[in-house]
Amino acid sequence: MYDFQYHRPGSVADAAAALSGAAEGIYLAGGQTLIPTLKQRLGSPSDLVDLGRIADLKGITAGGGGVTIGAMTTHAEVAASADVQGAIPALAALAGDIGDPQVRNAGTLGGSLATNDPAADYPAAALALGATIKTNSREIAADDFFTGMFETALNDGEIITAVSFPAPQSAAYMKFKNPASRYAIVGVFVAKTADGVRVAVTGATHVAHRGPRLEAALNANFSADAVDGVELPVESMNSDIHASAEYRAHLVKVMAKRAIAAC
Numbered sequence: 001m002y003d004f005q006y007h008r009p010g011s012v013a014d015a016a017a018a019l020s021g022a023a024e025g026i027y028l029a030g031g032q033t034l035i036p037t038l039k040q041r042l043g044s045p046s047d048l049v050d051l052g053r054i055a056d057l058k059g060i061t062a063g064g065g066g067v068t069i070g071a072m073t074t075h076a077e078v079a080a081s082a083d084v085q086g087a088i089p090a091l092a093a094l095a096g097d098i099g100d101p102q103v104r105n106a107g108t109l110g111g112s113l114a115t116n117d118p119a120a121d122y123p124a125a126a127l128a129l130g131a132t133i134k135t136n137s138r139e140i141a142a143d144d145f146f147t148g149m150f151e152t153a154l155n156d157g158e159i160i161t162a163v164s165f166p167a168p169q170s171a172a173y174m175k176f177k178n179p180a181s182r183y184a185i186v187g188v189f190v191a192k193t194a195d196g197v198r199v200a201v202t203g204a205t206h207v208a209h210r211g212p213r214l215e216a217a218l219n220a221n222f223s224a225d226a227v228d229g230v231e232l233p234v235e236s237m238n239s240d241i242h243a244s245a246e247y248r249a250h251l252v253k254v255m256a257k258r259a260i261a262a263c
Ligand SMILES: Cc1cc2nc3c(=O)[nH]c(=O)nc-3n(C[C@H](O)[C@H](O)[C@H](O)COP(=O)(O)OP(=O)(O)OC[C@H]3O[C@@H](n4cnc5c(N)ncnc54)[C@H](O)[C@@H]3O)c2cc1C
Pocket: 026, 027, 028, 029, 030, 031, 032, 033, 034, 035, 051, 071, 072, 075, 097, 098, 099, 100, 103, 106, 107, 108, 109, 110, 111, 112, 113, 114, 115, 119, 120, 121, 122, 154, 158, 159, 160, 161, 181, 182, 183, 184
């Protein structure tokens, strides 16, 4: 790890000011991705701006037909929240199945979305539920947020403050886990909403995405059988030591069927 200046601001405005005053600053949330990166000397920020003491970034509120979760809320807090369990049980279950206890107790919703790991779970939930990502300067629809592998619509210095998840009529998330990290080799989130079925897939390609072919099939016939006839673009699937593109395409259908059954 290289040397850096450490800041622990008490407000979002002070955090943004600390970052803009730094030569090459970066926000620190749960540190589950950032700290290993720094330890391996894959990054050399001049300043770390720790968001951990900003009370406004924490907590969960129910209302308006869904839940709003502060960016610094940990996965364990989301999993244990009676409000999330009541409004969107699939989201609470997703959070409770991320990584291991240390990761769940330190890792945050905002950190996960800002990282946008192609195998992360929350991006699938945000896309399928039609979430809105709130920052210190604007609101971004989930459909516009995940722009590429480890890339998002966030501008330099922009802070995710909270995420609003509308409650669906029913929803379920199923993932085929990497047994070591528990990241999704493939994860599929299916949500039945008043505006139709929304499906999002993570782990299968370079970035989490909606599944328009699955959505079309399920809007016509919301049953596991409807998935059988869907042709998936195998050529766009990841192929690595964990799973071939063909196997991932197969897993998308299997996870989708399990999620539909769970809905
Ligand atoms: C062993 C292990 C297993 C894991 N398994 C899973 C898994 O099964 N599923 C899964 O989805 N994830 C998994 N993760 C990822 C983990 O859940 C965290 O969400 C992730 O590491 C980042 O969150 P963090 O709060 O630790 O962010 P940090 O590591 O502190 O920050 C990550 C990045 O996000 C930026 N950032 C953080 N918060 C904000 C904010 N509010 N606004 C703007 N930018 C921000 C930081 O500047 C940094 O660039 C795993 C991680 C580990 C180490």
